[in-house]
Amino acid sequence: MxxxxxxxxxxxxxxxxxxxxxxxxxxxxxxxxxxxxxxxxxxxxxxHLAARALSKGKTRIIAVVFPYLYDTLFSDPLVLRILEGIESETSRQGYNILLSTPRLNARGPDSHYKQLIQSGYIDGVIALDNVPFASVLDPVRKRGIPAVAIGYYGTDFRVVSDDVSGGFQLMTHVLGLGHRRVGIITVPFNIHYSIQHRIAGLRAGAEAVGVDFDAFPQVDGDFSTDSGEAGAAKLLDAHPDLTAIISLNDRMAMGAILAVRNRGREVPRDVTIVGYDDIPIAATISPPLTTIDQQAPELGRSAMRMLLDVFGNHSPELVKMPTRLIVRQSSAAPARWREEVATHHDSR
Amino acid sequence: MxxxxxxxxxxxxxxxxxxxxxxxxxxxxxxxxxxxxxxxxxxxxxxHLAARALSKGKTRIIAVVFPYLYDTLFSDPLVLRILEGIESETSRQGYNILLSTPRLNARGPDSHYKQLIQSGYIDGVIALDNVPFASVLDPVRKRGIPAVAIGYYGTDFRVVSDDVSGGFQLMTHVLGLGHRRVGIITVPFNIHYSIQHRIAGLRAGAEAVGVDFDAFPQVDGDFSTDSGEAGAAKLLDAHPDLTAIISLNDRMAMGAILAVRNRGREVPRDVTIVGYDDIPIAATISPPLTTIDQQAPELGRSAMRMLLDVFGNHSPELVKMPTRLIVRQSSAAPARWREEVATHHDSR
DNA sequence: ATCCTATAGTTAAGGGCTTAACTACAGGTG
DNA sequence: CACCTGTAGTTAAGCCCTTAACTATAGGAT
Missing domain, CATH: 1.10.260.40 (lambda repressor-like DNA-binding domains)
Known part of the structure; x- marks a missing residue:
């Protein structure tokens, strides 16, 4: 050469x-x-990029770090959408993406990853950091490498989806349809931090409408469709009068739809089901799922733009990405409500 | 430092x-x-990796190249599964992944990508190369960088899913259930090369059973759920006697299920639907989809192992990854056939 | 005529690592 | 005792690029 x-x-x-x-x-x-x-x-x-890197101390490589925490990482469409956003902005700016998926446990990320971070190969880091017990950004911070987190932890510079608003939109949508007996499928807090915020949003939504949130039954799932089905089954069996189920992700919501059907009931005629995430499939299942769009690609793009800001020695402020309620056919007014409205209508 | x-x-x-x-x-x-x-x-x-890279001429970075051809790249779960496989093997071997998604058109990949390849930053390349009209591996070959393709093009060293066998399994499964009026939803050859092989497998399957493949109606989709729905609608309206539809990917199959329902018919009672890919959602939709598992993670792992072989100056042979037929509830014997069997059974 | 400035280009050091070529030496061999 | 060999470690060149510091020149101001 x-x-x-x-x-x-x-x-x-x-x-x-x-x-x-x-x-x-x-x-x-x-x-x-x-x-x-x-x-x-x-x-x-x-x-020759290596030579340039040695001489300039800059590599034009940014590490995109997705901690390998749970098997869902590589089956989570959200991750791919975020990656898409990061990629589009990154390649536009002439940077390259080094993809790293460190194994993370309570003692921190694995040593191969820590070496990588300290190796001078990396100009900056964008990390998905959402677990409270350990951060992949610890070694990054120690080394003083510019970093942006997508999530609630890790650094001063962060991009998060506005989970509170997402929860709020979901709850007010369901209550606004007239539902008052609502079951909730969530996941344990320690698995995914943003869940806390979504719940807070649900609660705020209930309060805004003047409904007692704590009266709503809750069950824990683990994001999987199966766990959603099991959770919905538990809810429906223990509370046959439920007219709506809010699931904190789409896959569990899809499981919930199955559970409703298995009990000989229909969505949304008998039970309204809403999800969260707007995964690609959500629009095309039957019935199409009402859900929250997190604008994942935009989340990724923002993170990259923020990182460039940090490179420029600015101190960008927290970006809270708005969520959008996507209303589809899986949510509808409850049957009794519909009757009342009909009656009311007739009596005029 | x-x-x-x-x-x-x-x-x-x-x-x-x-x-x-x-x-x-x-x-x-x-x-x-x-x-x-x-x-x-x-x-x-x-x-310091840059210094080492400069001095040794090796970076321990391998580029994973997914040409950005169609918007489906980042919504294709298969891509993520393949990436998962590559990642697991790669990190086990102490290599890092640089993710590159060059824009590709008939004149070849974009120049930023070509620069990257020639920059000495990369020890090897694993590429998803499946379009006939251009290859992201051209610049790689020109530069003499070790490369492995996942697909039908690009280099001497390749890993492919055994699409012929997948098509064969799908067709013999459907015919074995007793179906003789079968519609096929495919995509134009030039979008994805492996489609040709799947079709060849379908044909071989039909021939093995002694059925005329060319008598089966075909329509083109574009991998999307919508196109599957439209395609199935066209098939069912033009050929109301169809008892089975073979779709060459799962998302189109899911669209086909919707089309069947929209016509007041049921899957699999009235129409059997089978897909291809076994995307995660396929197991949990209603009805769960009979499909072909391509073993995508293993495909990725194989590619990385093959690349290491190439590094070691070996000349690994083509790996043809076996496919697995996953039988779920979306496929069943046709109604008439069931009656006949029932009659036969009664008459004993 | 002298000095200064802006422009155009050069020289050489330096970034951190690897490795070929070399030195030094202890112990074994004939 | 001279010589060789294998072991242990050192020296210094080289990988390719960037950049601070420098030289040289033409033109304008005084």
Whole structure:
């Protein structure tokens, strides 16, 4: 492969000149520039990134860190959407993505990852950091590498989905349809931190409507469809009068739909089901799922833009990404309510 | 950050000795080794990868290249599963993944990507290469970088899913259930090369059973659920006597289920639907989908192992990953057939 | 005519690591 | 005792690029 030297010889100038021309440093004539560019062209010269990295101390690589915590990482469409957003912004800015999925336990991330972070290979880090008990950003902070977290932990610079608002939108939608007997499928707090915020949003939504949130039965799932089915089964068996179930992710909501059907009832005629995340499949199942769109790609793009800000020595403020309620056919007014409305309508 | 020099000073030896100790080159005493290791420990020394890369010409980075061809890239669960497999093997071997998603058109991949490939940053490439009209591996080959393709194109070293066998399994399953009026939802060949092979498998399956494949109506979709619904609608309206629909991916199959329902018919009672890919959701929709498991993670792992083989100057042979037929509730014997069997049974 | 400034380009050091080539020495061999 | 060999460690060049510090020159101001 041709080097800077080769280009310099061919163009009849020094390596410094070539370097400066290529980096657009001022003070050279158009003629020189042309000579250099021609030599570059003819030789097919491409700068050697490792050499540049050594010399500049910058690699143009940013690490995208998804801790490998639970098996869901690679089956979670959300992760891919976030990655998509990061990728689009990253490649637009001429950076490269090094994908790292460290194993994380209570003593912290694995040592291979820690080495990577300290190896000088990485200009910045974007991490999905959402578990309270350990952070993949500890070694990053220690090393003083610019970092942005997508989540509630890790660094000063963070992008989060507005989970409170998402929960609020979901609850007020369901209550607004007239439901008053609502079951909730959640997951234990320690699995995913944002769940706390979604619950807080649900609670705020109930309060806004003047309904006692604590009266609503709750069961724990683990994000999986199966756990959603089991959870909904438990709810429906213990509280046959439920007219709506709020599930804190779409996959559990899909399980809940199955559970309703298995009991000979229908969605949304007998039971309204709403989910959270708006995974791609949510729009195309039967019935299409009412859910919350987290705008995952935008979350990723924001994180990258924020990282660039940090590179520029700014101190960007927390970005709270708005959520959007997507109303589809899985939610409807409860039967009794519908009757009342009909009656009321008739009596006019 | 401490450097090799610092370690050398502290241990009272030369930098060469430190380097050799760390790379386990023979000819040093246990005492020296201990001194060096202690200094490393005390200083928290971690080798500077850019410097090592420059000096060795190796970076321990492998590029995972997913051409950004169609919007489905980041909503395709298969991609993520393959990535999972690559990641697991890659991190086990102490390599890092640089994720690249070049924009690809008929003139080849974008120039940022080409620069990356030529930049000396990358030891090897694993690419998803499945479109006939251009290859992301062209620049890689030109540069002589070891590469493995997951797909039908690109290099001598390839890992493919055995699409022919997948098609064969699907067709013989459907015909074996007794169906003889079968519709097929496919996609145009030029979108995804493996489709040709799946079709060839379908044909072989039909021939094995002695059925005329060309008599089966076909429609084109584009992998999306919507296109599956539209395709199935077209098939069912033009051929109301169809008792089974084979869709060449799961998302289109899910659309087909909707189309069947929209016509007041049921799956699998009236129409059998089978898909391809076994995306995570396939097991949990209603009815659970009969489909083909491509073993995507294993595909990824194989690719990485093959790449290591190429590094070792071997010439690994094509790996054809077997597919597995997953029979779930969306496929069943056709109604008439069931009657006949019942009659037959009664008459005994 | 002298001095200064802005422009154009060069020289050479340095970034951190690997490794070929070399030195030094202890112990074994004839 | 001279010589060789295997072991232990060192020296220094090289990987390719960037950049601070420097030189050289032309033109304008005084």
């Amino acid at each position: 041709p080097t800077l030297q080769d280009v310099a010889h061919r163009a009849g100038v020094s390596t410094a000149t070539v370097s400066k021309v290529l980096s657009n440093t001022p003070y050279f004539t158009d003629q020189t520039r042309a000579k250099v560019m021609q030599a570059v062209e003819e030789l097919g010269y491409v700068p | 401490p450097t090799l020099q610092d370690v050398a000073h502290r241990a009272g030896v030369s930098t060469a000795t430190v380097s050799k100790v760390l790379s386990n080159t023979p000819y040093f005493t246990d005492q020296t080794r201990a001194k060096v290791m202690q200094a490393v420990e005390e200083l928290g020394y971690v080798p």
